[in-house]
Amino acid sequence: MNSQIIRILFYNAIFAGIGIYLIRTFFNTQYNSYVLFLLLLGLVFFDCLIGKKKLSAYGIKKPRKQDLKFALMIFAVFFPISIASRVLFPNFDALYANVLGLQYSSLFKFLIFSVPIVILIEEVGTRSLFQSKLSSVFNRRFAIYAAIINFTLLHFTWAFSLDFLNFSITFSTVFIYSIFLALLFDYTKNIFSTIVVHILVNITSSFQIIFHIYNQFSYEMILWGLWGILFIAFFPQSISFLKRAFTSSRGKIKTISEKTLLILFSAFSLITIIFVNYFL
Amino acid sequence: MYSKQTMKKVVIERIPAIIFVLFVMSSFFIPPIPLSKRIDVSVDKAKDFVAGKNLDEDIFGNDNDICQKDRAKCSINEENFFYKQVDTYLDFVYLKDESFNTSGVEKKISEADIFLRNEVAIFPNRTIDYTYIDSSGQSGNIALDTSCILGWTYNDSYIYNQIRNQLKSYGWTNPKTTESFRKLIDETWCISLLAENNENPVIIKQQIDNKKQEFYNFIDGSDYLDRKIISGIHLLLMFDRLQKYGYDISQYSDFIEFTKSYVVNETKTGSLYYPLEVYNNVLYTLAKIHYPDKVFLQDLAEKILLIQNQDGSWLLSTEGRYRILETLRCSIALNLFKINYL
Numbered sequence: 001m002n003s004q005i006i007r008i009l010f011y012n013a014i015f016a017g018i019g020i021y022l023i024r025t026f027f028n029t030q031y032n033s034y035v036l037f038l039l040l041l042g043l044v045f046f047d048c049l050i051g052k053k054k055l056s057a058y059g060i061k062k063p064r065k066q067d068l069k070f071a072l073m074i075f076a077v078f079f080p081i082s083i084a085s086r087v088l089f090p091n092f093d094a095l096y097a098n099v100l101g102l103q104y105s106s107l108f109k110f111l112i113f114s115v116p117i118v119i120l121i122e123e124v125g126t127r128s129l130f131q132s133k134l135s136s137v138f139n140r141r142f143a144i145y146a147a148i149i150n151f152t153l154l155h156f157t158w159a160f161s162l163d164f165l166n167f168s169i170t171f172s173t174v175f176i177y178s179i180f181l182a183l184l185f186d187y188t189k190n191i192f193s194t195i196v197v198h199i200l201v202n203i204t205s206s207f208q209i210i211f212h213i214y215n216q217f218s219y220e221m222i223l224w225g226l227w228g229i230l231f232i233a234f235f236p237q238s239i240s241f242l243k244r245a246f247t248s249s250r251g252k253i254k255t256i257s258e259k260t261l262l263i264l265f266s267a268f269s270l271i272t273i274i275f276v277n278y279f280l
Numbered sequence: 281m282y283s284k285q286t287m288k289k290v291v292i293e294r295i296p297a298i299i300f301v302l303f304v305m306s307s308f309f310i311p312p313i314p315l316s317k318r319i320d321v322s323v324d325k326a327k328d329f330v331a332g333k334n335l336d337e338d339i340f341g342n343d344n345d346i347c348q349k350d351r352a353k354c355s356i357n358e359e360n361f362f363y364k365q366v367d368t369y370l371d372f373v374y375l376k377d378e379s380f381n382t383s384g385v386e387k388k389i390s391e392a393d394i395f396l397r398n399e400v401a402i403f404p405n406r407t408i409d410y411t412y413i414d415s416s417g418q419s420g421n422i423a424l425d426t427s428c429i430l431g432w433t434y435n436d437s438y439i440y441n442q443i444r445n446q447l448k449s450y451g452w453t454n455p456k457t458t459e460s461f462r463k464l465i466d467e468t469w470c471i472s473l474l475a476e477n478n479e480n481p482v483i484i485k486q487q488i489d490n491k492k493q494e495f496y497n498f499i500d501g502s503d504y505l506d507r508k509i510i511s512g513i514h515l516l517l518m519f520d521r522l523q524k525y526g527y528d529i530s531q532y533s534d535f536i537e538f539t540k541s542y543v544v545n546e547t548k549t550g551s552l553y554y555p556l557e558v559y560n561n562v563l564y565t566l567a568k569i570h571y572p573d574k575v576f577l578q579d580l581a582e583k584i585l586l587i588q589n590q591d592g593s594w595l596l597s598t599e600g601r602y603r604i605l606e607t608l609r610c611s612i613a614l615n616l617f618k619i620n621y622l
Contacts, residue, residue: 097575
């Protein structure tokens, strides 16, 4: 068990910042997401070999029709969070677009070259190398809690450069997204489902932000309208799916050492980020 | 086909979602308060603030009581106090030149104008001081930048002659012994003063070439980013004035474009120590030169509006000082953006 814990922490450190540091140092290059993705994929194969497990144990398996349906249900339930943020904090989109350099001229480049690779990195790093392994070492509930907080804190560096209000918006939105993704993965045990949701949310949000900042109100309304219809259509199934996913993930965190480990795993991405930024 | 009962069940199960979607979507059709209106409200509040605030108290900030009782114990010395007074009064006077509705602050503008005209009038009794930026420079009793700004603002020929007589090929201050940031920005005012007085284009070109090289060196250096952006802004404003005075600056168009993108990119992505000061300077400058990226400027305006205090002021330092100055600068920038873009 101890070696498993060390391995999970090592993988998480690579994912959260050490990987980027190594790429910069040894490849003498700026951050390269493709190299980081290959590095993480390499870690999955490495763990497969030494653990004598199949790739399916890491959530990497053939997509099923049902997984796609669950993914759509979760994508639908993202609607209230996204639209609430848009209505309550309308200035946020301009700021977000600015930080990411998101403009019409760069939209397709952003969606084709940046979004998919970043999502693959995040999903392999969080689901295959973290949540999957944690649920096999501890229990599913433990893995869900740790994955939710770890994934949220991973976005800290980006969010921390913002002022308090925008930081809070980013933080709470990522936190809720993280809950949904962790439950979806736990239930489907298939990384394909979380990748689909992640891609759908990012693509839809990118278009919505572009329509908003360029004052294309009617396009934005059509987008929200379609997403809203999907939300209404899937509403009962989505809610019951989330309930089912949560209740099916049995497991308790009883002992002090388990609780301590939960805190450590939850905060480990942030610890890595601080370490890389201030000590390396 | 679904039975009536099934259909009813399907709808009932979705009622909370339907209500939510309708409620939230309908909020989009409540017309938002337009940015131009919000800027008007913000500027009105700012004017109320500056009209009702005492400048001495504002400069002393949280140390006001100590400074009023005993100037010897005051953390703001006489010299600093004078220059902050001049800076603030200059911004009051500039309100008139920036398409600003000055109603409510006319008295303040008039007071500022009288004060500054008196300073210009007593200029013959003064000598220009370089020591504040140049360790090898001559000492005097009024700083080089203040002299040039006053001379330029009031188009004063006496100050012009003084400044012109002290010009050397490298500018006014020795590059080897002068703080590079101050040399760069302070002398842009002096070049503007020369240009206002129809200086020989060869001399102006020589000085611009100096500034260009100084800017490249400065942004490659280790000074903090805010200063690099501010120096870029001073250059852009200088070029804008030179163009206004009829100088041909076409040969510098690549450099001007470089400076603009440097200012914009670094403001967007850089880590700033004093974001408010950078935002209002960048907004003012880019709005003045009609920079085409309205989305970027709109974002700066939104950021400035977001951090305005309830009393209409903007606060720069934690010591509670210079709120009038900062409030005037934010108001001028917001107002100019509104006039030129909205």
